[in-house]
Amino acid sequence: MKKLAILPLIVLTSGIFWGCTGSLFTITPEGDSATIAIEQRPDLSAKLLAINRKDSVLYVSASSANSDTLAVKNDEIIGIKLDAIHSITIQNYTNKEYVMPWIAFQAVPTVLLVVAASSAGVENLGRGTVILSLPSLFSGLLLFASTPKDPTITTTELDELNKYTRFPLGLSNSQLQKLIRMQDQKELRIIGQNSSPISQVLNTTHN
Amino acid sequence: MIFKIIKWNLIIFIYALMAYGCFPSKKAVKVEPVEYQTGTKIKTPTKVFLKDSSVAIFNKGFTAEDDTIKGVGTRHWLTYDIEKDHLQIPIDSIATMTTYQRTQNEGTILGSAILGVTGTILTPLSVYCISCPKCCFGSCPTVYTTDGENYELEAELFSYSLSRFFQETDVDRLIQKPTKEGLFSLRLTNEALETHYINQFLLQAVHHPQNSTIYPTADGNIVSVGQLKSPSSVSDSYGRDIKSLLSNRDTSWFKGVSDRFEKAENSLSRDWLTLTMAVPDTADTVKLVLKLRNTLLSTALFYDVVLASQGLKALEWTHRLNSDSLYAALYHMAYGSFSGMDIKVQYFDQQRKPFWKQVNSFRDVGPIAWKELAVELPVYRDTQGEMSIRLEWFPDNFMIDFLGYDIESNISNEAITSEQLTPTVVENNKGEATPEIITKIAAKDVNFLITNPGDTYYFHYMVPTKEETATTLLLRSSGYYTEWLRGSWITSPKGEYTFNLFEPDKTLEKLKQSWKDNRSLLESTFFKTRIPLKGNLQ
Numbered sequence: 197m198k199k200l201a202i203l204p205l206i207v208l209t210s211g212i213f214w215g216c217t218g219s220l221f222t223i224t225p226e227g228d229s230a231t232i233a234i235e236q237r238p239d240l241s242a243k244l245l246a247i248n249r250k251d252s253v254l255y256v257s258a259s260s261a262n263s264d265t266l267a268v269k270n271d272e273i274i275g276i277k278l279d280a281i282h283s284i285t286i287q288n289y290t291n292k293e294y295v296m297p298w299i300a301f302q303a304v305p306t307v308l309l310v311v312a313a314s315s316a317g318v319e320n321l322g323r324g325t326v327i328l329s330l331p332s333l334f335s336g337l338l339l340f341a342s343t344p345k346d347p348t349i350t351t352t353e354l355d356e357l358n359k360y361t362r363f364p365l366g367l368s369n370s371q372l373q374k375l376i377r378m379q380d381q382k383e384l385r386i387i388g389q390n391s392s393p394i395s396q397v398l399n400t401t402h403n
Numbered sequence: 404m405i406f407k408i409i410k411w412n413l414i415i416f417i418y419a420l421m422a423y424g425c426f427p428s429k430k431a432v433k434v435e436p437v438e439y440q441t442g443t444k445i446k447t448p449t450k451v452f453l454k455d456s457s458v459a460i461f462n463k464g465f466t467a468e469d470d471t472i473k474g475v476g477t478r479h480w481l482t483y484d485i486e487k488d489h490l491q492i493p494i495d496s497i498a499t500m501t502t503y504q505r506t507q508n509e510g511t512i513l514g515s516a517i518l519g520v521t522g523t524i525l526t527p528l529s530v531y532c533i534s535c536p537k538c539c540f541g542s543c544p545t546v547y548t549t550d551g552e553n554y555e556l557e558a559e560l561f562s563y564s565l566s567r568f569f570q571e572t573d574v575d576r577l578i579q580k581p582t583k584e585g586l587f588s589l590r591l592t593n594e595a596l597e598t599h600y601i602n603q604f605l606l607q608a609v610h611h612p613q614n615s616t617i618y619p620t621a622d623g624n625i626v627s628v629g630q631l632k633s634p635s636s637v638s639d640s641y642g643r644d645i646k647s648l649l650s651n652r653d654t655s656w657f658k659g660v661s662d663r664f665e666k667a668e669n670s671l672s673r674d675w676l677t678l679t680m681a682v683p684d685t686a687d688t689v690k691l692v693l694k695l696r697n698t699l700l701s702t703a704l705f706y707d708v709v710l711a712s713q714g715l716k717a718l719e720w721t722h723r724l725n726s727d728s729l730y731a732a733l734y735h736m737a738y739g740s741f742s743g744m745d746i747k748v749q750y751f752d753q754q755r756k757p758f759w760k761q762v763n764s765f766r767d768v769g770p771i772a773w774k775e776l777a778v779e780l781p782v783y784r785d786t787q788g789e790m791s792i793r794l795e796w797f798p799d800n801f802m803i804d805f806l807g808y809d810i811e812s813n814i815s816n817e818a819i820t821s822e823q824l825t826p827t828v829v830e831n832n833k834g835e836a837t838p839e840i841i842t843k844i845a846a847k848d849v850n851f852l853i854t855n856p857g858d859t860y861y862f863h864y865m866v867p868t869k870e871e872t873a874t875t876l877l878l879r880s881s882g883y884y885t886e887w888l889r890g891s892w893i894t895s896p897k898g899e900y901t902f903n904l905f906e907p908d909k910t911l912e913k914l915k916q917s918w919k920d921n922r923s924l925l926e927s928t929f930f931k932t933r934i935p936l937k938g939n940l941q
Contacts, residue, residue: 220429223448223503225458225479228431291428294511294518301522305529312532331521335514342510344428359431364452365498371456374481 220291227362232256233282234388244284245273245375246363247354252278253386254351255367257379273376273384278351280388285348286360294339302332425515427505436497439467448503453496456481461490470494543769543884544599544854547590548579554590555579557878560601562697562769563742564883565705566724568731570602570847571766574619576775577876581866587876588863593854601852601882604844606864609821610872615814617875618692618777621765625877626777627819628690629812634678635789637806645676649806652694656804659698663798664918670740670907674798678806682782682790686810689790691746692777694805697770700918701742701800707917708910710886712902720902721885730904737904741797741914742767749791750783757785759793773804782810799918821877824864832859847881856887 227244242256253275451459465474476490547554558575581587663674747759
């Protein structure tokens with residue numbers, strides 16, 4: 197029986213530490229996802245493809261999440277002038293998998309305890325709530341504050357940015373055209389030209 | 404104790420170990436392939452960019468051998484992919500590589516460990532408390548006294564009075580003293596999902612010689628004792644010496660012998676302590692003082708076995724317990740076999756064969772507050788001039804923190820005076836004066852102060868002092884309480900067992916199962932949730 201009694205503990209502990217090793221470490225061949233802060237425009241979510249140093253353009257494959265904000269289609273390949281980019285935050289480097297166990301095993305139990313205390317007519321519930329919340333607050337704050345943040349890069353750090361692209365060696369014209377054709381695009385839009393309010397349509401032959 | 408410390412340290416260590424490496428973030432590090440020597444094994448996920456613009460993925464790392472890297476992986480070109488068990492890439496075809504390293508700091512390790520340890524405690528605790536709030540947050544009328552700043556728990560009243568037919572006088576000795584000016588305040592509260600019917604609630608000031616201490620007895624009287632001594636021996640039911648455990652009022656106490664409960668065959672099964680002490684020829688009584696408290700066994704019996712097993716019918720059963728005096732008496736008798744502590748003295752028959760004779764008893768005192776009780780016992784010496792006393796109780800039902808005896812002091816009853824104190828002010832929790840309740844609690848009569856969950860009253864007294872005497876405050880109470888029906892009792896699936904007063908064997912069987920399954924949880928949740936509340940009371 198004693199052995200059986202430890203089973204719920206094992207299940208509970210497994211639940212708490214479920215996924216704690218992180219699913220971040222399954223890598224894919226695609227470029228990293230990033231949130232690109234563009235001057236005077238809404239942020240853009242996209243996968244990083246390559247940097248064209250000659251023309252100072254960053255090629256990305258846009259995410260569907262932005263389809264409304266910048267009128268780009270899902271997986272549309274676009275170029276963004278480096279001058280127009282304020283910063284690039286690479287996604288999925290911060291492990292936020294502690295959030296669910298924290299909610300399930302700390303926040304919710306704390307709320308349940310406060311509800312139970314309230315229904316039992318406990319006085320000074322405010323103070324009790326504060327005391328009951330301390331472990332949750334402490335662990336939550338520690339995990340939130342000490343978890344490394346997703347790397348944020350500016351366009352002056354091109355070598356650093358290159359690590360996160362699909363084509364760190366750059367894209368040749370033929371490769372770029374092939375990519376664009378694969379997406380059934382007829383043109384490549386460049387966002388952030390100084391004189392253009394939002395984009396400039398170029399021929400698909402782009403160096 | 405040492406084993407417990409080791410056990411807890413081990414658990415924390417295991418959690419810390421589990422937390423170490425938990426919730427890691429990652430960091431991309433650019434590396435050059437030439438950095439690897441033959442035989443080097445890289446275990447971190449790696450992305451290899453080749454000069455032909457393809458990319459190879461080694462999710463489980465790779466091994467460097469001569470001029471190639473090898474491993475299980477996939478390779479991707481613009482238009483097609485391949486997957487191989489043994490992907491082999493010449494180093495000179497590699498343009499650059501990125502490895503993905505785990506990053507973690509002390510903060511995430513500590514945060515994960517706290518999440519693991521407190522989550523394991525909080526989660527079952529919350530499930531238990533939400534299904535039985537009373538088990539976590541209170542039971543019976545509770546009394547708090549104040550030192551002028553904080554209110555601290557001092558007593559729980561008539562915890563055995565589950566029915567109006569069970570009302571008996573309960574006397575608690577209060578540790579808190581009045582201020583120099585004689586001011587004394589206490590708080591009476593209902594912290595449970597119960598209705599409390601308080602018939603009598605009196606503060607009694609007992610003036611006595613300064614070299615004596617006043618203790619209540621189980622039958623509501625008082626006993627004055629002098630310097631307390633430890634018995635010459637105290638042994639548990641397996642004959643093990645536990646004298647040092649019970650020599651002081653401290654944070655370690657005797658919880659009974661662990662396997663006695665499992666071995667209990669019926670409600671008459673007992674755990675026990677045996678005390679021996681030398682008694683002079685001139686002594687004819689010995690005064691024994693115990694500091695004791697109930698475990699939560701009686702709570703488990705009443706909630707899990709008696710009430711919860713009946714579901715909705717628990718309501719009807721509670722009504723019957725308060726209206727059918729015959730049934731109440733039968734229940735009292737059955738409950739009595741599981742509760743209370745018998746006090747026995749060893750006698751010898753004509754053949755000098757020893758036997759134990761019950762000379763007194765204590766009722767259950769409740770699981771929340773420690774209670775100190777005294778009992779006067781007749782002296783019966785053996786041939787060595789020693790006396791043996793045995794304390795017996797249903798296994799797992801009591802915890803004893805301290806015991807001592809006094810055989811020498813001879814304080815005259817005339818040196819002891821007592822007076823009943825009337826509160827100068829009574830207020831409810833809103834600070835409103837409620838003088839009308841004074842008459843309700845003044846005497847054991849038909850008038851009751853009825854309280855519901857959350858109700859609180861503050862009583863303020865002026866305690867008279869007498870020169871050259873000490874004053875001990877006692878709280879004299881009587882009443883009863885009725886349980887509110889809990890949602891979980893109605894909705895929880897019922898097994899084959901339903902409480903039946905006339906099936907004590909099945910009751911014991913169910914109690915054993917319930918106690919075995921829930922004891923640790925019940926004890927940890929009950930006390931962990933109460934401790935913070937004590938210091939918070941204002």
